[in-house]
C-alpha cells in the first residue's frame with residue numbers, strides 16, 4: 001500500500017477546488033500537535049477569508065482526542081470543534097481536507113464517517129507512509145519539514161497572493177506554528193534551507209515569533225517543574241552513563257500536587273547528558289483491579305551507537321511503540337520494574 005503513498009494532484013488544483021466549495025471541514029490526526037493545529041487553522045482561516053460569513057463559516061476544523069495546553073490560545077475564535085473519544089461528527093461538508101496524516105490509525109475516531117466520503121477528501125501530508133484509501137487525492141511531500149510548509153503555499157494559492165509574505169498575519173502565524181514546532185524551533189535535522197526561507201516569508205507577513213514561542217512553549221505549571229526536580233534528583237545512571245533511569249512514585253505526585261500528565265517529556269532532560277543513550281522513565285500507577293502494583297515505563301533511545309531498539313524492549317513487557325520511543329505497563333512494583341527493564345536494556349541491541 002505504501003508505494004501508492006504519492007502525490008496524485010497539485011496544490012494549484014486543490015486551491016482552485018477549495019475556492020469553489022461552500023462548506024469545508026479540515027481534519028488532522030488525533031491528539032493534534034503544533035503542526036496539526038497550525039495546518040488546520042491556516043486552511044480554515046484562508047478559506048473563511050475568501051467567503052467571510054459571520055453566521056455560517058465556510059470552513060471549520062475538527063479535532064479528536066486531547067489538545068495541547070496552548071491550543072486555545074492559538075485557535076482563539078477560529079471555527080473549530082473538539083470531539084472527545086466517543087462522539088461522532090455530523091454534517092455534510094462539500095470538501096474535506098486532511099492534514100499532517102493520511103493514516104487510518106491516526107484517524108480512528110472519524111474513520112466510519114470519512115470512509116464513504118473520500119471522493120471529496122484531499123490529504124496534505126509530509127509523512128513517508130499513509131493509507132492511500134483515506135482520500136482520493138493527495139499531495140505528499142516527505143521533504144517538507146512540516147505539513148505547514150506545504151500548507152503555507154496552499155494558502156497562498158487559495159488567497160491568490162504572489163508571495164507567502166503577503167499572507168494575512170493570522171494565516172501566516174498558524175503556518176509558522178507548525179513549522180517551528182515540527183523542527184523543534186529550528187534545531188532538528190529537518191531544519192532545511194527551504195523551510196527557513198518559508199519561515200522568513202512568514203515573519204515578513206508579520207508573525208510575532210517570540211510571542212508565539214512564549215504562548216506555546218512557556219506553559220508549564222509550577223507543579224510540573226517541581227515534579228521534574230524530584231525525577232532528576234533521583235536519577236540513576238548505569239553502564240558508564242549509557243542508561244539513565246528516572247522514577248516517580250505516587251507519593252512524589254501528591255507531595256508536589258502534580259497530576260499524571262505532568263510527567264510528559266521528562267526523558268528529554270536526561271537525554272541532554274552526553275553519555276546517555278537510553279532513558280527509562282518509571283511511573284508508579286494505580287494498582288490494578290486485583291490490587292496488584294502497576295508501573296508505567298516510558299523508554300527513549302538516541303539514534304546513535306549504544307542506542308537500542310526500545311520498541312523491542314517494550315514488547316517484552318506487553319507494550320510497544322517506535323524504535324526510539326516506546327512504553328509499557330508492567331505488573332510489578334517500581335523497584336522490580338526498574339530491575340527487569342535495566343536487564344532487558346542490557347540484553348537489547
Ligand SMILES: [Mn+2]
Nearest residue numbers: 035100146147
Ligand atoms: Mn507534522
